[in-house]
Amino acid sequence: MQIVFAVFTPSLMFAKLAQTVTLQDYHLMVHSNEWFMPVNIGLTFLFGGILGWIVVTILKPEPYLRGLIIASSSAGNLGNLPLIIVAAMCNEDGTPFGDHDVCNSVGLSYASFSMAIGGIYIWTHSYQLIRISAMRHKALLATEEVSRAPNKDLDANEEASLLRGTQQHVTIVVPSTKSIEEDTENQAIVPQESSSKLEKDKESLWMGLLGILHQIAEELLSPPNLAAILGFIFGATTWLRNLIIGDSAPLRVIQDSVKLLGDGTIPCITLILGGNLIQGLRSSRLKPLVIIGVLCVRYLILPLIGIVVVKTASNLGFLPPDPLFRFVLLIQFTLPPAMNLGTMTQLFDVGREECSVIFLWTYLAAALALTVWSTVYMWILS
Numbered sequence: 365m366q367i368v369f370a371v372f373t374p375s376l377m378f379a380k381l382a383q384t385v386t387l388q389d390y391h392l393m394v395h396s397n398e399w400f401m402p403v404n405i406g407l408t409f410l411f412g413g414i415l416g417w418i419v420v421t422i423l424k425p426e427p428y429l430r431g432l433i434i435a436s437s438s439a440g441n442l443g444n445l446p447l448i449i450v451a452a453m454c455n456e457d458g459t460p461f462g463d464h465d466v467c468n469s470v471g472l473s474y475a476s477f478s479m480a481i482g483g484i485y486i487w488t489h490s491y492q493l494i495r496i497s498a499m500r501h502k503a504l505l506a507t508e509e510v511s512r513a514p515n516k517d518l519d520a521n522e523e524a525s526l527l528r529g530t531q532q533h534v535t536i537v538v539p540s541t542k543s544i545e546e547d548t549e550n551q552a553i554v555p556q557e558s559s560s561k562l563e564k565d566k567e568s569l570w571m572g573l574l575g576i577l578h579q580i581a582e583e584l585l586s587p588p589n590l591a592a593i594l595g596f597i598f599g600a601t602t603w604l605r606n607l608i609i610g611d612s613a614p615l616r617v618i619q620d621s622v623k624l625l626g627d628g629t630i631p632c633i634t635l636i637l638g639g640n641l642i643q644g645l646r647s648s649r650l651k652p653l654v655i656i657g658v659l660c661v662r663y664l665i666l667p668l669i670g671i672v673v674v675k676t677a678s679n680l681g682f683l684p685p686d687p688l689f690r691f692v693l694l695i696q697f698t699l700p701p702a703m704n705l706g707t708m709t710q711l712f713d714v715g716r717e718e719c720s721v722i723f724l725w726t727y728l729a730a731a732l733a734l735t736v737w738s739t740v741y742m743w744i745l746s
Contacts, residue, residue, distance in 0.1 A: 374587040374588050374590065374591030375591070375622045375623070375625035375626035376443075376625075376626030376627075377443075377479065377480060377483055377588055377591045377592045377595055377626075378591040378592070378594055378595040378598075378622055378626070379595075379619065379622045379623040379626045380443075380476045380479060380480075380595070380626070381476060381479075381480050381592060381595025381596055381598075381599050382594075382595045382598040382599045382605065382608065382609060382619065383476075383599070383609055383619070383623075400677055400682050400683055400693070401474070401477060401478065401481065401689075401692070401693065402481045404673065404674075404677075404693045404696060405442065405478065405481050405482055405485060405696060406485065407673055408438070408440060408666065408670070408696050408697055409438045409439065409485050409489055410438075411438075411666060411669050412437045412438030412439070412440075412661065412662075412666055413434055413437065413438040413489075415437055415438075415661040415665055415666070416433055416434035416435070416436070416437030416438055416658075416661060417434055419433060419437065419654065419657035419658065419661060420433050420434060422657075423651060423653050423654055423657060425650070425651060425654050426649060427497075427500060427501065427504065428497050428498070428500065428501035428504075428714050428715060429497070429650065429654075429715055429718055430497060431493035431494050431495075431496055431497030431498075431715075432493075432494060432497060432705070432709065432714075432715040432718060432719055432722070433654060433657075433658065433722075434493055435489075435490040435493045435494060435701070435705055435708075436658050436662075436701040436705060436719075436722050436726070437658055437661045437662065437701075438489070438490070439482075439485070439486050439489070439490040439701060439702040439704075439705060440482070440662070440696060440697075440698075440699035440700065440701065440702060441699045441700055441701065441702050441703060442478045442479055442481070442482025442483075442485075442486075442696060442699065442702065443475075443478070443479030443482060443483065443702075444479075444703070445695075445699050445700070445730075445734075446474070446475040446478050446479070446692060446695055446696070446699075447472070447475040447476075447479070449695055449734065449738065450471035450472070450474065450475050450688070450691075450692065450695075451468060451471065451472070453467075453471075453691070453738070453742075454467035454468045454471050454688075455468075459742070460687045460742070460745050460746050461687060461688045461691070462688075467688060470686075470688060471688055471692070474688065474689060474692045475692065478692060478696060480592045480595065480596065482696075482702070483588050483592050483704075484592055486588075486702050486704050486705075487588045487704070490702065490704075490705060490708065491708055494705070494708040494709060494712055494714065494715075495708075495712060497712075497714055497715070498712035498713065498714040501714050502714075588704075649718070650718045650721050650722070655721070655722060655725050658701075658722060658726060659725065659726060659729055662698075662699075662700060662701070662726060662733075663698065663729060663730075663733035663737075666697045666698065667694075667697050667698045667733075667737050667740075669697060670693070670694050670696070670697025670698065671694065671697075671744070673693075673697075674690055674693050674694055677693075678690065687745040690745060691741055691742075691745055694737075694741045694744075695734075695737075695738070695741070698733065698734060698737045698738075699730075699734075700723075700726040700727050700729075700730040701722065701723065701726055703723070705719055706719050706720065706723065
């Protein structure tokens with residue numbers, strides 16, 4: 365799993381971005397209102413997270429599953445499925461997206477940009493949710509183990525407590541020999557102790573702030589996010605792009621090797637999920653109502669919210685007239701959970717079986733849901 369997290373996933377993101385996202389795409393993004401895509405992806409996470417929190421609040425699943433359920437409701441498969449869906453739509457006859465070749469080229473750029481931005485959201489927001497759930501679950505297990513551990517030194521502890529009680533009793537009986545002057549000196553020390561306590565509180569607050577900043581930096585610089593940043597840089601910088609992209613590139617072998625590693629991401633994740641699914645169907649404690657709740661969020665409520673969001677943004681003039689761009693925005697509200705969630709649950713060893721069960725039902729339902737909603741979106745855009 366560490367290989368998928370540190371090698372395969374970063375390779376996939378870097379190879380796709382460096383090859384498809386160019387400096388010209390950035391200029392078009394700024395001047396043709398394509399900047400709305402990161403905002404749209406952020407809205408999918410926002411509304412999905414709120415709806416997932418409502419599902420968790422109503423159904424009250426196991427504490428270690430709450431982060432997984434919220435992440436499954438908010439993080440969609442923004443990379444691989446848009447690449448497949450957009451390519452399939454561009455090759456259909458009678459689509460409102462124009463010429464097939466132009467549609468494939470532009471659609472590939474949109475889908476790659478969606479994968480990059482989605483990856484950043486997933487490896488910060490969703491990664492944090494799964495990590496917190498894992499930390500709380502492990503802390504709870506540690507507390508239960510301590511409470512269940514037999515106290516082998518009970519007699520010795522009882523004797524020690526009796527001895528301490530005797531000492532305390534003797535101390536109370538002995539009269540105090542402190543003079544008034546010593547009491548006055550002790551009272552004078554109190555302000556110094558309070559000031560030192562304030563200094564310690566300030567120091568602890570500063571250390572806590574530094575810890576939060578270090579945690580944010582660690583998440584932003586995780587291997588997938590770092591690969592996305594490097595992919596953007598290489599794609600936008602002409603001379604760096606010419607070093608690795610193209611038949612005449614002197615370092616073409618780097619791009620070929622990275623792409624080859626990236627191609628192993630989906631098969632490895634699928635094998636891991638399949639292995640977890642065999643055990644998950646037997647030992648999973650996931651309630652059927654939770655699965656139904658996630659399905660309703662992903663395939664009923666979020667697509668309706670997506671239509672409202674895209675329609676509103678279009679009426680406000682935030683979107684370009686390209687129907688393919690709007691189609692990609694709508695599809696982002698209709699996707700099944702991101703497969704990288706399986707990598708995270710395996711990485712933190714929490715909710716692995718339950719994640720595979722959620723994936724089983726959501727991806728089975730995706731075949732019908734994506735077909736129906738794609739038809740609705742095509743009708744809206746026509």
